[in-house]
Amino acid sequence: MWCPDDYLDHLYDSLDKYYAQTPSIPWNERKIGVRSKLLESLGPFPEQAADLRPTLLHRIERDTYIEERVEYSTVGKLRVPAYVLIPKQLKGRAPAVLAWHGHGYGSREIAGLQPDGTIDDAQPGIHQHFAVQLVQRGMIAVAPEILGFGDRRMLADSAKDPRKSSSCSSLSSRLLLYGRTVAGLRLFEAGRALDYLATREDVDTDRIGSMGFSGGGLLASLGSALDERIQAAVICAYTSTFRGSLLSMNHCIDNYLPSILPEADLPELIGLIAPRGLFVESGIHDPLFPIQSVREAVRVLNEIYEAENAIERFEVDLFPGKHEVSGRKSYDWLANKLKV
Known part of the structure; x- marks a missing residue:
């Protein structure tokens, strides 16, 4: 018995005494510490943002919407x-x-x-072209390229198939040497995306939402938790407990937040969104975020929204699918919350 599995289980079990005491602390008192610990875990954000300097790269008329591609600065040379x-x-x-x-x-x-930028006429994959679904419901959909994917991979990864290759591991390991995390840098850039929206004359900044799938669910959830400019969030295939998902199987390193567990589990981090609107959707056959852990996270989120007197702003759809976007209820929920 030389494998470390029992030791890792012991580490999590050792937190049970701490978590058993947390229900006695009202959420409205505890959430301040949870938020502080989240910020500490993400590592220091850049001290000074770069000027946005937004640039329009192209503007194309599609059947039911206009497609623009833009670029803007976040920090340094990014x-x-x-x-x-x-x-x-x-x-x-x-x-x-x-x-x-x-x-x-x-x-x-x-x-x-498609990866080359041409229209994808094939059956949508697990992402379900969900930005297109949003714009077709009257919302402006802004889809930034997350650091480490697609055109924002490191040079050593850029020649590889973008469907199979990211730079998450390379970025994470290098940033750790500076005491920073890739999640923290991405969340900083999520804030700059909101700054960019504020420069657009066609955006109502009092009606901004966020929607993310899987790893993008981290940005939709924690970005909404940390920035109250977001009025409503949809989280697809991400809501869970740490034990039920990240500690039970191998995930990409960009999901792991240093030292977070002694203070909070994932549902409490997501709960920082309350009392603003939150919609959770997850497939009941999702192997990466198993339904039992999703239900446990939903139970905690229900308690948080009840404590915030905002239970009517929290909705859930556990749909008959796998690791994928559904949208069967969430698209219209988001449109309703943002008063399209």
Whole structure:
């Protein structure tokens, strides 16, 4: 018995005494410490943001929407390309949604495009082209390329198939040497995406949402938790407990937050979104985020939203699917919350 599995189980079990005491502490008191620990775990954010300097790269008229590709700066020499899908015949300012892709070939995968940027006429994959689904419901969908994917991979990875290759591991290991995390840098860039939205004359900044799938669910959830400019969030195939998913199987290293567990489990981090709107969807046959752990996370989130007197702003759809976007209820829920 030389394998370390029992030791890792012991580490988690040793937290049971701590977690058993937390229900006696009202959520409205505990959430301050949870938020502080989350920020500490993410590592220091860059001290000074770069000027956005947004640039329009192209503007194409599609059947039911306008497709723009833009770029803007976040920090240092980092520039972010993003697809912006705009409803046709838009009058006045419209609600906008930050759309965060999961692991795959990047923002094109949710914007209805193939890896080379041409229209994807094939059956949508697990991302379901969900940015297109949002724009078709009257919302401006903004899909930034997450650092480490697609066109934002490191040079050594850029010649590989973007469907199978990311730079998550390379970025994570290098940033750790500076006491930083790739999750922290991505969340900083998520804040800059909100800053970019504020520069657009077609966006109503009082009606901003966020939607993310799988690894993009981290940005949709924690980005919404940390930035109250986001009024409503949809989290697809990510909500779980740490024990039920990240500690039970191998996930990409970009999901792991240093030293977070002694203070909070994942449902409590997501619960920082309360009392703002939150919709959780997950497939009951998802092997990466098993349904039992999803249900446990939902139970905790119900308690948090009840403590915030906002239970009517929390909804869940456990659909008959696997690790994928559904949207059967979440798209319309988001449109309703943002008053399209």
